[in-house]
Each structure stands twice: as structure tokens, then as C-alpha cells.
Amino acid sequence: MKGMQGLIVAGALGVLGVALNSFYLLYKTPDKNVEFIGIGDKNDETKIITIEPGTVITKDHLVEVVIPERNAKNLKDFVYLYADLGTVVGITATRRYQTGDLLYREHVRTSPTELKLEPGEKLIWIPVSGNSFVPELVDPGDRIEFVVPVSEPRAPPTPSVEGGVRPVESPQSSRVSKKETATFGPFRVKSLGTRLASSGVVRGNRIPTSQERLVGIVIKIEDEKKVEQSQELEHAKELQRGVLTREYQDIGVTLLEKVRL
Numbered sequence: 001m002k003g004m005q006g007l008i009v010a011g012a013l014g015v016l017g018v019a020l021n022s023f024y025l026l027y028k029t030p031d032k033n034v035e036f037i038g039i040g041d042k043n044d045e046t047k048i049i050t051i052e053p054g055t056v057i058t059k060d061h062l063v064e065v066v067i068p069e070r071n072a073k074n075l076k077d078f079v080y081l082y083a084d085l086g087t088v089v090g091i092t093a094t095r096r097y098q099t100g101d102l103l104y105r106e107h108v109r110t111s112p113t114e115l116k117l118e119p120g121e122k123l124i125w126i127p128v129s130g131n132s133f134v135p136e137l138v139d140p141g142d143r144i145e146f147v148v149p150v151s152e153p154r155a156p157p158t159p160s161v162e163g164g165v166r167p168v169e170s171p172q173s174s175r176v177s178k179k180e181t182a183t184f185g186p187f188r189v190k191s192l193g194t195r196l197a198s199s200g201v202v203r204g205n206r207i208p209t210s211q212e213r214l215v216g217i218v219i220k221i222e223d224e225k226k227v228e229q230s231q232e233l234e235h236a237k238e239l240q241r242g243v244l245t246r247e248y249q250d251i252g253v254t255l256l257e258k259v260r261l
Contacts, residue, residue: 115191124219135199140196144187149250185256192215
């Protein structure tokens with residue numbers, strides 16, 4: 001019995017020894033550091049620097065931020081390393097920065113210079129009502145639905161009690177005053193007028209845009225037999241037909257998914 005207790009104690013001490021050894025190696029062994037690019041003032045760490053969109057970033061805006069490698073993990077896949085300083089000096093800010101912010105790679109963007117379609121893609125432009133759409137809050141890559149007001153036709157004229165027929169109604173009077181709505185989508189936004197990038201990127205790079213209420217949606221057809229792609233194509237065709245025949249007017253937009261900026 002005593003021999004069994006001795007084995008248990010020895011095993012516990014062994015486990016404790018391994019844990020203490022790991023702890024020692026983790027915190028006593030010199031750790032490597034990773035240097036990242038951050039926003040700040042080299043000469044005064046307490047000074048608050050604010051960089052507004054459209055401002056050209058200079059070397060004076062940037063500082064070295066040192067983080068132990070064990071804590072950095074995969075941060076270097078998303079944040080600029082200080083060794084890349086020459087790459088970011090001179091770029092135009094597309095978002096607001098303050099002292100203490102890190103400079104993420106995804107924040108450094110430029111607008112495409114031309115509209116490009118992939119093989120099998122079709123682009124359709126849909127005019128949207130200005131009363132129900134804020135173009136500055138929608139960007140290429142977002143997923144949206146179109147909401148269209150539609151009217152139900154009235155029932156055909158019925159004979160009167162005397163045996164005659166009611167007068168023929170005009171096309172305007174053959175529509176009911178009450179309107180329902182139809183939904184088309186979802187679609188992926190490709191462009192808003194001449195804008196091919198997010199509003200922040202366009203504003204930061206001071207790129208002029210126009211006709212942003214003309215929403216370009218992209219339809220990619222790899223196999224029209226696929227149910228999802230077939231429905232998307234039919235929705236797009238019907239929406240385009242209604243726009244061209246002026247049957248669909250005052251079209252609204254529902255934002256379904258925001259692209260990650």
C-alpha cells in the first residue's frame with residue numbers, strides 16, 4: 001500500500017516538475033520581438049495625433065511598436081511591419097487614425113482604375129430612388145435587395161344590371177391606387193455610378209465620382225442549371241425589363257450584408 005502511495009506521489013511530482021520547467025522556459029528564455037508600424041509621435045508619446053481621411057501619411061506620423069513574438073501570433077499577417085515603413089510613407093489615409101492605432105494592411109487601399117468583369121460575369125445597372133437610398137453607405141462588394149412598388153390590375157368591367165356594360169376604363173384607371181412591393185435579389189454590388197471602391201477609399205484618394213444612384217449589380221453564370229444562379233439571372237432579367245419599360249419606378253434598396261472594410 002505504501003509502495004502505491006509512493007508511486008502516486010512520485011508521478012505528481014513529475015507532472016509538477018514538467019509544468020514548472022515549461023513555465024521557466026516560457027518566461028525566463030529571452031523572447032524575440034516583432035516591430036510593427038503604429039500612429040504616434042516619436043518625440044512625445046503623450047501627444048495625440050489625429051489623421052483624417054485624405055491626409056498624406058508622413059514619416060512623422062509613424063512610430064515603431066514593439067510586441068513580443070509570442071504575443072504577436074499572426075498579427076504580422078494583418079499589420080504592417082516597421083521594416084515596411086518605406087512602403088506606407090506617402091500613401092493617402094482612407095480612414096481616421098489616432099495615436100495608438102496600428103496600421104493594418106487592409107486599410108491601405110486604392111481604387112480600381114477601370115471596371116473589370118470576370119469570365120461569365122454580366123453587369124446590369126439599376127436606377128434607384130434618391131428618397132430611399134444613401135449611396136455613401138453602400139460599397140462595391142455589399143449584398144443588397146431591390147424593393148419595387150407594383151400595382152395590381154383591376155378586374156375587367158362587368159355587365160350592368162340593365163344588361164349593358166360599363167364604360168371602358170383608361171389604362172390609368174385600370175390600376176389600383178394601393179400598391180404592393182416586390183423584392184428582387186440578393187445581388188452583389190459591383191459599382192455605384194462611376195465609383196468602383198468604398199466611399200472611404202474614394203474620399204481618401206480624392207477621386208471624383210458621379211451617378212452613384214445608378215447601382216451596378218454583377219451576375220455570374222457558371223452553370224445556368226444551378227438553381228441559385230438560375231433564380232439570380234431570372235430576377236435580374238425581370239428587374240431590367242421592368243426598368244426599361246418604365247413599369248418599375250421609385251426603386252428602393254435593402255442592405256443585406258456589408259463588405260468587410
